Amino acid sequence: MTPPQTYTACLEEKLQHNDRFTQFSFELIKPHRLEFRAGQYVSLKVSKQGERRSYSICSTPDIDHQLDLLVDFLPGGLGVQFFQNLEFGMEIEALAPMGQFIVPENLTVDHLVFVVTGSGIAPFKSIIEDQLRNKQDPRQITLHWGMRRPEDLFWLEQWQELDGAFTNFHFHPVLSQAPTAWTLCRGHVTDCLSIHERPVNAAYFLCGNQTMISDTITLITEQGVNKELIFTEKFY
Numbered sequence: 001m002t003p004p005q006t007y008t009a010c011l012e013e014k015l016q017h018n019d020r021f022t023q024f025s026f027e028l029i030k031p032h033r034l035e036f037r038a039g040q041y042v043s044l045k046v047s048k049q050g051e052r053r054s055y056s057i058c059s060t061p062d063i064d065h066q067l068d069l070l071v072d073f074l075p076g077g078l079g080v081q082f083f084q085n086l087e088f089g090m091e092i093e094a095l096a097p098m099g100q101f102i103v104p105e106n107l108t109v110d111h112l113v114f115v116v117t118g119s120g121i122a123p124f125k126s127i128i129e130d131q132l133r134n135k136q137d138p139r140q141i142t143l144h145w146g147m148r149r150p151e152d153l154f155w156l157e158q159w160q161e162l163d164g165a166f167t168n169f170h171f172h173p174v175l176s177q178a179p180t181a182w183t184l185c186r187g188h189v190t191d192c193l194s195i196h197e198r199p200v201n202a203a204y205f206l207c208g209n210q211t212m213i214s215d216t217i218t219l220i221t222e223q224g225v226n227k228e229l230i231f232t233e234k235f236y
Contacts, residue, residue, distance in 0.1 A: 010089055
């Protein structure tokens with residue numbers, strides 16, 4: 001993997017998905033190109049004292065001059081304050097690429113299953129788009145994304161476009177506070193996993209709150225999934 005180094009980038013675009021989530025796009029200044037693997041993250045300097053916060057890259061590796069990050073504004077805290085004060089053209093300092101939450105090259109399975117809650121969707125957007133569009137991965141790829149309400153969901157057009165363009169991609173949004181009219185999975189992602197038939201010879205990638213990760217690991221290992229085929233993103 002490419003060793004991390006310090007990058008300088010400037011804020012080029014902000015896209016507010018809803019009241020909670022905003023996507024920030026940065027143009028790299030120095031160095032001008034970033035070589036990374038889908039699923040990796042950056043460590044941002046968010047204070048003059050040098051304090052840092054980690055954010056997964058949600059753009060794909062083929063766009064190497066730009067860096068897209070998804071920010072959840074709900075928790076507040078130092079990282080959120082940093083992004084709230086960012087204006088167009090302002091520069092950031094990032095250490096990148098970081099992490100090993102990637103699809104291993106030598107992973108010999110027939111199915112990739114992604115299970116996520118909240119902003120944990122960020123690395124999966126990069127990974128899934130990269131596997132389908134850039135690597136033309138023929139394996140079955142399933143995404144289970146848990147949120148509370150329909151208005152919390154975003155990137156729906158992108159997921160639906162992938163679902164239409166690639167017959168091997170399957171998108172299952174899950175709502176814990178689903179309205180009566182909601183016809184898809186409701187409850188938690190583990191509820192959705194329980195009612196779907198478990199795919200044979202599958203690897204699982206988990207990203208989100210620790211309760212979800214723990215409950216999902218318990219569920220799928222009880223169903224016979226080998227722990228060596230379960231990958232988690234630690235900093236969430």
